[in-house]
Amino acid sequence: MxxxxxxxxxxxxxxxxxxxxxxxxxxxxxxxxxxxxxxxxxxxxxxxxxxxxxxxxxxxxxxxxxxxxxxxxxxxxxxxxxxxxxxxxxxxxxxxxxxxxxxxxxxxxxxxxxxSPENQRKKMASLRLERELFKFYDDNAMTQKTIRDRNIVIDKIHGMVENSRSCPPNFKVEFFGSTRTRLASDSSDLDLAIVIPQNINADRETLKRLKDMRDSIYNMHFLASKLREMGMTNVEAIQGARVPICKFVDPETGLHCDLNAASALGVENSQLIDEYRKLDTRVGPFLYALKYFVKQRDINDNQRGTLSSYAYCLLGIYYLMNHDHDSPIIPNLHNFKSNGDECPGYGCKIGIRNHVVENQQVRYHDCIEVISDSKYQIKKEKRRQGSVRTQWDGFCLDDLGKIMLDFFKWASKIENLTTHISIRYSGMDIPNVPDKWFKKSMVIQDPFILSKNVASSCSELGLNRILAEFQRAAHLLEETDMTFVDMCNSRSALGSYSQLSRTAVEVPFRVDKPRNKKNKNRFRHRMQQNNNQNMGGNFNNHTNDEYISFH
Ligand SMILES: [Zn+2]
Ligand SMILES: [Zn+2]
Ligand SMILES: [Zn+2]
Incomplete structure (x- = not known):
């Protein structure tokens, strides 16, 4: 800082x-x-x-x-x-x-x-919201008991796979989803993946063959029989899904679980979100509150025109990277130029050129050392003596209440939600944008599968509902004394909701689509700045339009 x-x-x-x-x-x-x-x-x-x-x-x-x-x-x-x-x-x-x-x-x-009295009032309100959000996260995100429970289940599954005749060597059973990102509640489902290193890069044909083998763990019916043998209840094999899974309930802990053998990237996705969460104490409560909000407001269903929790997580992370131009809350770990030390690439995922999972490159800094004294940042102890880690000294001291409110205001604007959102290329132009993205209501690029739009489920109607909900949230948090949780659950504001909703429906017809490439990503100037620095260019080349406020 x-x-x-x-x-x-x-x-x-x-x-x-x-x-x-x-x-x-x-x-x-x-x-x-x-x-x-x-x-x-x-x-x-x-x-x-x-x-x-x-x-x-x-x-x-x-x-x-x-x-x-x-x-x-x-x-x-x-x-x-x-x-x-x-x-x-x-x-x-x-x-x-x-x-x-x-x-x-x-x-x-x-x-x-x-x-000024007006500023004092705002400040008090955002500090109150900050306290509420931190407490909400502490009280509701996974407790020690459920972490223990989840480990009990993972050990059982590990034992089961190990003892089955077709057990492959070097396999691991890993958490993914909200258990791994630490954004789960005690009642959240437990997502488990069997990850097998040498088969990770297997082509589709090989996987298909494995799936059809009678005693292969890629065969969900085989997995299901094994799970029943070990006493799991409500076992259900879903072999035909895009990612075949086995659903079951562990009677000892009562946890509802999904198990699959093809989600190595799912594990990486969750790990990336967790890396961001670990950089700053505001990230976890922010994402947790966002997930809660979209669930309570019923805009969290990718089968019905809105977005998955994963898409909202990426949206939230993207916002935190761009909340404040000059002092982002988190850096882009895929493309980070540190002001301090930078890792030489050994022992960090950024340096592993051939770290390919399911045919996709997985390269980002997982070596960050937080060096600022900001009260919001989490200092991690040095990993090893002598190993150079990439240093991050974020100095945005905005309180979480202000960040949350500013997020809702930002996400209320259609031009912000319809820009192509990418945490992989935050601050840059996205290369090779698929043509079909230009016809989509929303685009959120997957950080690893670069041709994948995780918001492709979003319909035009869905987008309007999302905008209306964000507008409602911004309005209620700013203009009333309502708490965050009450705001999420109250129906009293439905009157203004439908009014806002009508406004939002009209907006798409008024907005000009970005005309040139430069407008596609509003934050690319930071990248240009970095380039200038690398080339030893002069620094005094900000033009006024670079200071168009983010908000
Ligand atoms: Zn003046
Ligand atoms: Zn690194
Ligand atoms: Zn700048």
Whole structure:
């Protein structure tokens, strides 16, 4: 995290320059020139962080805890006047109608803009929501007992496969789905996969042959008979499904289970989500709340025109990567340029060029070491002495309540949900976009099967229902004192719901489809910035349109 003191020290230069002038302002660009005249360690430091000078300044100037520290030290507030748009509309409560400056401008004012009664009220509300969401996750996500129960079942299945005559060597029984992502509740189904390394890359023909063999674990009827033998109840073999599974109930723990022998990628998907969850304490409660919300609001059914839980998880992760341009909550682990150390590729999935699961490349950093002191980040102990890990120092300190509310607002806008969403290529253009994606209501790219749209189940009607529900949530959380759980369950707001729903239905006909490639991904500029840095290009190439707010 960027130390607050460091930011305020850099702002001190701005403060001094501004306080010398009678109009109490300084142009940001003048200050940068000033810094550049002489070699300054500050400038060097700034340019190695974020994506250059402007990004750093914008971070400092817009970040509440930096602002408050500044106010405390200098007894002065400031506004950042960015461009003509802000002259018209003002910035955070400061009326800029009289301002005549066009450049990004640092202007001293004599009040603390974060201390207005309106801001205080918002802050209290979002902190209340944050407390609720953390508690909701702690109280309802898997308890120690159910983790024990789940391990009991996995051991039984492992023993069963091992003892069957056709047991392949080196097989593993793995959790996947919500048990692996740690987003399960005690009552969630248990998803289990038998993973066999040497058959992982087997072609379809081989798998089909194995499926038809009488005593192969790929044959669900064979698995079912084995499960019955060991005393499992309600055993049901579903051989014809795209992924054949066996359903059963373990009588000892009461857990409802799905077992299959063809979900090596399902295991990888879940593992990836879990890697993100482990980077920051806000991720788990955020995704858990989102899953709960979509379930309660009945927009979580890929058989009926809306989305699967997996699709919502990817949507949520994508949002967290892009919540704040200059300080994302989580990085893109598939394509991460660290400001600190970076792993050399050994002992990390990013380095395994031939790590192919079900014919798909599985490459991302699973080696992240969190180095910031942010209260939201989870420090992991070093894995091994001497091994270099990729360092991540996220410095977004927005509270979870604000993030949740901002997410609902973002997801209320059709142009955001209809952009091609990809956590694999977040911040970049998606290469080789299949033509059929342009006809889809929603596109969420699978992080490993790159031609797969996990939102392909979403119908136009479904999209409108999803938008209406997100609008309703944003409205109720912002305008009323309703708790999150009440918001999810209340029917009292149905009146405004149908009203919102009608609005949402009309919207698709008004929205222009993105005309050129550049608009397809709103966050690609970060990638361009990285390229510039790699090529040693200069940093001062932000244009105004890069600062179009994410929200
Ligand atoms: Zn930037
Ligand atoms: Zn002004
Ligand atoms: Zn790595």
């Amino acid at each position: 960027l130390p607050v003191d460091y930011c305020v020290n850099v702002l001190e230069g701005l403060y001094e320059m501004a306080s010398w002038t009678s109009e109490r302002y300084v142009r940001l660009w003048d200050y940068e020139v000033e810094l550049k005249i002489e070699f300054s360690p500050e400038l060097e430091e700034i340019e190695s962080r974020c994506c250059g000078f402007n990004c750093f300044m914008y971070y400092c100037l817009r970040t509440e805890h930096v602002y408050n520290a500044f106010y405390e030290r200098f007894d002065h507030g400031f506004v950042l006047v960015e461009n003509e748009d802000f002259q018209r509309n003002g910035f955070d409560g400061h009326d800029c109608s009289g301002c005549r400056h066009k450049d990004p401008l640092f202007l001293l004012v004599n009040h603390n803009r974060f201390h």
